[in-house]
Amino acid sequence: MHEKDIQKALQELKSEDPEIRLKGAKALGSLGAAAGEAAPELIALLGDIWIQTTVIWALREMKEGVKTGLVALIESLKNEDLFIRKSAAELLGNIGHEAEPCVLKPS
DSSP states (O other), X not given: OHHHHHHHHHHHHTOSSHHHHHHHHHHHHHHGGGGGGGHHXXXXXXXXXXXXXXXXXXXHHHGGGGGGGHHHHHHGGGOSOHHHHHHHHHHHXXXXXXXXXXXXXXX
16 A cells, blocks of 8 residues: 555655645645655655655654655765755654665775
8 A cells, every 4th residue: 555655755756846845745745654665755855845845754753764865865965965965864864774885984
């Protein structure tokens, strides 16, 4: 059942209308970890000033599910926007030790 909801929300994230993108982000957040597969799409929208706060909330609600988007989240640490870097760092901190292998690379 969640799969249909996830697919609908992912379509909404692609809309040009910020209200519809906001609706999609809220829907994914309300599904929590079950929507973890959508984490990379949400992470890609951290720079969307219209829905940034909701995207961060949705990713926090996903908790364990965000691990599927670790690569995209780590790439966000390199973004030129301070808000995006800070949000990515906080989300990685919330994930905890499971993110270490992806963040810490051997010299």
